[in-house]
Amino acid sequence: MTAITTEGHNSVGSASREAFKRAQNVFIDGTTRVTIERDPIPRYMDKGEGAYLVDVDGRRFLDLNGNFTTLIHGHRFQPVIEAVTRQLQSGTCFANPTLAEIDLAELICDRVPGAETIRFVNTGSEAVMFAIKAARAFTARSAIAKIEGAYHGAYDWVEVSQASTPGNWGPEDAPAAVSYYRGMPASVLSEVVPLRFNDVALLEKQIASHAENLAAIVLDPMPSRAGLIAPTPDFVSAIQRVAKKHGVLIIADEVLSFRQDYEGASARYGLVPDLFTFGKIIGGGLPVGAIAGNREVMGVFDASGGRPLLPQGGTFSANPLSMVAGLASMTALDRDAFAHLEQLGDRLRGQLTAAIARNRAPFSISGAASLFRIHPKAVLPRDFREATPTTAQAHVMKELSRAFAECEIILPDGAAACLSTPMTTEDTDRVASVFDDFLASRSDLIESLAA
Known part of the structure; x- marks a missing residue:
């Protein structure tokens, strides 16, 4: 284990420092998730309160992370607490189905065009894995195409080219399949076709060249780690056209982007996939994942007549705690809730853009x-x-996250930030004000971007 000093950034208090000392004795790097942000140590949390988090030192932070966009109703959402409390009195998990899984399945299938039938799993990663397996079972092909830089969880094939860099990502018209970890099998790399987001010409060329063994195109309609950029109508149309021409399935990974619209991100952008993957918000803050799609493709899971083309199960899949929490959360996430979030998001993005113009700063806003x-x-x-930052740009973004932390706002470092239903215009005005102040007061740092 590499020794890490606990003399971190001064927004991290003494209780977090002491907790990290203990954690380093039992966790190889002091945490159990590589996604935990540290500067150089993480901030430990005590509890959540609506749109806010309270750390172990008693400081209260506006939460723009929401456990990686999961908590669309914020922390300690009362309907979820009540639903889970009731379910705890009846049991936590069974080897039999429950009514709760039917209730949540009906809600999602009724809401999402094209989601005719659904299966629950435990995580978004698991959902993506089984969606890809379903595409393979349906097409009898093994390879996939995916967007360069897009995150789809912890399955080997979708980790390819997830974190490629200028030094290894290859030419623009022929992106390289880049290993994510040392020891990734070469056979995995050979079965992944990297695509560039919104590049129609490359899409057409790559799919045509690999169609014979291509089972699916995996696509997040607005990939967060690849820039949180909207797909162009031409790109969406091209995916539909090319996939149909070559008999390739489309998997819409909406584990994160489902929160964009009452009917989901695919419906928002006019994408008609064969399969969907869901997670995060559909579990109300508890572990969950789901694969959905049309009955023909989802038929590979059908075990009613014996062994299916694709066996799928899981000890905790569709556990009633996750199901009732998800139902409570999704029921409250009605059209009015989405309208509130849309208005709040539009307002904030407009304020951030205005601050950039006012300070003549080299920044831009997506989402x-x-x-x-x-x-x-x-x-x-x-x-x-x-969207990949240079060294200087990454340094500026780190300083921006620190500035927000000093003002008791958690801004994810280099990833998608999110709003939640308990947030108000007062909260978003504060976010915009901190950003404006940073641009105005750190001109010396920002000038380094032009160097």
């Missing part, structure tokens, strides 16, 4: 609905390569 991302780029990126 939609309840999601936004700040880019240290004068021109709004079109894809992962353009």
Whole structure:
């Protein structure tokens, strides 16, 4: 284990420092998730209160992370607490189905065009894995295509080119399949076709070249780690056309982007996939994932006549705690709730853009609905390569996150930030004000972007 000093940034208090000392004795790097932000140590939390988090030192932070966009109703959402409390009196998990899983399934299938039938799993990663397996079972092909830089969880095939860099990502017209970890099998790399987001010509060329063994195109309609950039209508149309022409399935990964619209992100952008993956918000803050789609493709899971083409199960899949929490959360996430988030998001993105113009700063804003991302780029990126920050840009973004932390706001470092239903215009005005102050007071730092 590499020794890490606990002399972190001064917004992290003494109780977090002491907790991290203990954690380093039992966790190889002091945490159990690589996604935990540290500077250089993490901030430990005690509790959540609506749109806010309270750390172990008693400081209260506006939460723009929401456990990686999961908590669309914020923390300790009362309907979820009540539903889970009731279910705890009846049991936590069974080897039999429950009415709760039918209730949540009906809600999602009624809401999402094209989601005719659904299966629950435990995580978004698991949902993506089984969606890809379903595409393979249906097409009898093994390879997939995915967007360069897009995150789809912890399945080997979708980790390819997830974190490629200028030094290894290859030419623009032939993106390289880049390993995510040392020891990733070469056979995995050979079965992944990287695509560039919003590049129609490359899409057509790559799919045509690999169609014979291509089972599916995996697509987040607005990939957060690849820039949180909206798909162009031409790109969406091209995916539909090319996939149909070559018999390739479309998997819409809405684990994160489902929060964009009452009917989901695919419906928002006019995408008609064969399969969907869901997670995060559909569990109300408890572990969950789901695969949905049309009955023909989802038929690979059908075990009613014996062994299915694709066996799928899980000890905790569709556990009633996650199901009742998800039902409570999704029931409250009605059209009015989405309208509130849309208005709040539009207002904030407009305020951030106005601050950039006022300070003549080389920044831009992407996102939609309840999601936004700040880019240290004068021109709004079109894809992962353009969104990837230089060393100087990454440093500026780290300083920006620190400035927000000093003002007791949690801003994810280089990823999608999100709003939640308990937030108000007062909260978002505060976010915009901190950003404006940073641009005005750190001109010396920001000038380094032009160097």
